[in-house]
Amino acid sequence: MDKAIGGEKVNKKRGKQSLVFASPPIITSTANIVGPMEGEGLLQEYFDYIMPDNLNNLESWEQCESYMMERAIKTAVNKDNSTMEMIDCILAGDLLNQLMSTHFAVRKLNRPFLGLYGACSTMVESLLLGAMFLDGGFANKVAVAASSHHDAAERQYRFPSELGVQRPLGSQWTVTGSGAAVLSILGNGPRITAATIGKIVDYGIKDPNAMGSAMAPAASDTLLRHLQDTERAPEYYDMIFTGDLGSVGKQLVIQLMQEKGMDISSNYQDCGCMIYREEQDTHAGASGCASSAVVFSGYIYRALMTNKLKKILLLGTGSLHSTTSYQQKESIPCIAHAVAVEV
Amino acid sequence: MDKAIGGEKVNKKRGKQSLVFASPPIITSTANIVGPMEGEGLLQEYFDYIMPDNLNNLESWEQCESYMMERAIKTAVNKDNSTMEMIDCILAGDLLNQLMSTHFAVRKLNRPFLGLYGACSTMVESLLLGAMFLDGGFANKVAVAASSHHDAAERQYRFPSELGVQRPLGSQWTVTGSGAAVLSILGNGPRITAATIGKIVDYGIKDPNAMGSAMAPAASDTLLRHLQDTERAPEYYDMIFTGDLGSVGKQLVIQLMQEKGMDISSNYQDCGCMIYREEQDTHAGASGCASSAVVFSGYIYRALMTNKLKKILLLGTGSLHSTTSYQQKESIPCIAHAVAVEV
Numbered sequence: 116m117d118k119a120i121g122g123e124k125v126n127k128k129r130g131k132q133s134l135v136f137a138s139p140p141i142i143t144s145t146a147n148i149v150g151p152m153e154g155e156g157l158l159q160e161y162f163d164y165i166m167p168d169n170l171n172n173l174e175s176w177e178q179c180e181s182y183m184m185e186r187a188i189k190t191a192v193n194k195d196n197s198t199m200e201m202i203d204c205i206l207a208g209d210l211l212n213q214l215m216s217t218h219f220a221v222r223k224l225n226r227p228f229l230g231l232y233g234a235c236s237t238m239v240e241s242l243l244l245g246a247m248f249l250d251g252g253f254a255n256k257v258a259v260a261a262s263s264h265h266d267a268a269e270r271q272y273r274f275p276s277e278l279g280v281q282r283p284l285g286s287q288w289t290v291t292g293s294g295a296a297v298l299s300i301l302g303n304g305p306r307i308t309a310a311t312i313g314k315i316v317d318y319g320i321k322d323p324n325a326m327g328s329a330m331a332p333a334a335s336d337t338l339l340r341h342l343q344d345t346e347r348a349p350e351y352y353d354m355i356f357t358g359d360l361g362s363v364g365k366q367l368v369i370q371l372m373q374e375k376g377m378d379i380s381s382n383y384q385d386c387g388c389m390i391y392r393e394e395q396d397t398h399a400g401a402s403g404c405a406s407s408a409v410v411f412s413g414y415i416y417r418a419l420m421t422n423k424l425k426k427i428l429l430l431g432t433g434s435l436h437s438t439t440s441y442q443q444k445e446s447i448p449c450i451a452h453a454v455a456v457e458v
Numbered sequence: 459m460d461k462a463i464g465g466e467k468v469n470k471k472r473g474k475q476s477l478v479f480a481s482p483p484i485i486t487s488t489a490n491i492v493g494p495m496e497g498e499g500l501l502q503e504y505f506d507y508i509m510p511d512n513l514n515n516l517e518s519w520e521q522c523e524s525y526m527m528e529r530a531i532k533t534a535v536n537k538d539n540s541t542m543e544m545i546d547c548i549l550a551g552d553l554l555n556q557l558m559s560t561h562f563a564v565r566k567l568n569r570p571f572l573g574l575y576g577a578c579s580t581m582v583e584s585l586l587l588g589a590m591f592l593d594g595g596f597a598n599k600v601a602v603a604a605s606s607h608h609d610a611a612e613r614q615y616r617f618p619s620e621l622g623v624q625r626p627l628g629s630q631w632t633v634t635g636s637g638a639a640v641l642s643i644l645g646n647g648p649r650i651t652a653a654t655i656g657k658i659v660d661y662g663i664k665d666p667n668a669m670g671s672a673m674a675p676a677a678s679d680t681l682l683r684h685l686q687d688t689e690r691a692p693e694y695y696d697m698i699f700t701g702d703l704g705s706v707g708k709q710l711v712i713q714l715m716q717e718k719g720m721d722i723s724s725n726y727q728d729c730g731c732m733i734y735r736e737e738q739d740t741h742a743g744a745s746g747c748a749s750s751a752v753v754f755s756g757y758i759y760r761a762l763m764t765n766k767l768k769k770i771l772l773l774g775t776g777s778l779h780s781t782t783s784y785q786q787k788e789s790i791p792c793i794a795h796a797v798a799v800e801v
Binding site: 132134137174175177178204208211212213214215218219221222225226227228229230231232233234240243244247248250251252253271312313314315317435436437438439440443445448450452 | 477517518520521547551555557558562564565568569570571572573574575576577583586590591593594595596655656657658660778779780781782783786788791793795
């Protein structure tokens with residue numbers, strides 16, 4: 116059970132963090148839904164549904180987030196020409212306390228379910244575990260999803276939107292949206308060929324408005340580990356994407372990789388820098404579980420399906436603090452998980 | 459990939475919720491730590507360490523909970539005669555918003571980590587996913603853990619302990635403690651032979667002080683599904699344990715099973731009814747992630763190691779509400795996951 120990376124089946128050598136899948140699971144469909152602000156952004160054409168407002172005729176932002184995840188999962192299952200009964204397990208999570216939006220979304224779907232919390236790394240955590248379900252022989256088809264909602268997140272983590280508190284220039288804008296994917300052992304689509312499970316990295320940053328800076332060391336740590344474990348150079352990938360570092364964190368990752376002698380400036384982008392237009396004034400870009408979830412399920416998946424990209428690495432980046440840990444003056448522990456997706 | 463239950467490797471037929479492991483992972487060690495009240499209870503002799511008070515010289519209850527999980531994992535790894543570097547992945551979670559105690563515990567351990575949220579079902583969720591890591595060939599050794607802390611949970615979910623609010627008679631007492639286990643592909647110990655992933659079940663109960671009643675239908679749903687999938691009768695198991703239904707929920711499970719024509723009254727117990735003495739006046743018994751975690755890692759594991767029990771089913775039961783969902787007048791979605799552990 117202790118074979119080398121790239122070997123037949125078992126890839127998890129002691130001290131290594133990466134898995135290479137023997138029967139790489141296929142991402143047979145994806146779907147997403149976003150709020151109006153995301154719909155006015157740069158990736159407009161890649162979204163399945165753009166809500167008219169952040170409530171979408173529901174009674175609370177939390178209910179709206181729940182609706183988004185339910186719709187994203189159902190749409191992905193429909194696009195896969197499957198029924199919900201064909202989904203062996205749902206793996207999902209979100210940013211709200213006790214995964215509120217996930218639980219109320221999944222309650223309606225009547226499928227076996229495992230709840231995950233990786234903050235904004237949740238979409239990649241779900242893809243990674245979903246791939247293990249299939250490659251390990253535990254399921255034929257799973258659905259994975261993640262969501263976030265700007266107003267629900269603001270009032271939980273920071274200030275109620277209505278208060279109109281001025282945001283620091285380095286802060287990011289939580290994406291209102293949800294992305295989902297169906298992974299199958301049979302079918303057409305790009306495959307999850309490898310994954311790297313991150314360690315918690317904490318450089319001592321305490322400002323919850325500087326999450327990009329806090330998460331950058333975790334992102335570069337997992338990226339380096341992935342490249343070492345798989346004996347790949349950054350150029351192996353057509354593009355490397357991080358989840359939601361924003362413009363500040365993105366520059367830090369480029370610098371941190373440069374210090375290790377690797378130049379990723381030409382094939383690296385952050386999902387958080389791809390969603391909003393400059394004039395939408397979100398400051399440092401997008402954040403939230405939905406940042407990587409809607410960019411992956413939209414732009415990246417279509418680029419893979421149309422062969423515009425053939426090999427990508429998606430790094431989900433999560434800032435694992437809570438309001439309580441912040442109030443107790445703790446620094447921000449961060450994590451990044453990676454999945455390699457190849458045509 | 460669609461073999462029948464009990465087959466060689468793949469057991470997850472469409473519509474079935476249970477997995478039967480081809481190479482059943484071995485639980486090579488467990489460890490736990492509890493607060494003083496649990497230490498004065500019925501299972502005193504089964505705990506590795508009893509803290510003198512609920513702060514244990516730390517600055518906050520949350521820090522104390524984090525300390526408990528760190529210590530439980532380290533102790534389990536020590537008992538396994540392993541070093542932390544030999545642990546391929548840690549899978550863990552807790553009840554606090556954004557898994558605060560887990561993240562601050564794991565931050566110090568420098569291992570690949572995946573965060574889970576299943577409320578009080580988290581210990582079983584971690585055992586189940588840990589078993590998949592090993593049986594799927596993705597790791598040689600993993601550590602799993604869950605924790606809860608009475609005072610940290612009270613102030614987050616209900617009222618600060620200092621307020622002295624009178625508790626309803628049906629309410630349960632969140633266990634202060636953490637339990638951990640090391641799962642290995644080689645070594646001695648009982649094996650995780652099968653698992654059942656639960657669906658979310660919601661019977662419309664809205665009172666967060668009646669969690670036992672809310673969770674009972676989820677527990678019986680997963681138990682029934684497990685027995686059907688594996689074609690076993692309840693008597694197959696020496697004992698069936700639920701996680702934290704308390705005395706009210708326990709009776710309901712017995713009734714719900716009776717309605718299905720199954721009598722489990724002689725080989726069924728709830729971990730929440732095993733921890734405290736009657737005179738400790740916790741009302742309906744124990745609850746919290748630590749309820750099943752400390753009973754499994756203590757009493758149950760020792761009973762398996764000494765052959766007093768040979769076949770058990772552990773059902774982790776989780777109440778998936780949040781304070782926000784309660785305030786928004788939502789009912790309580792519940793879930794139960796099961797692992798079969800056999801000598």
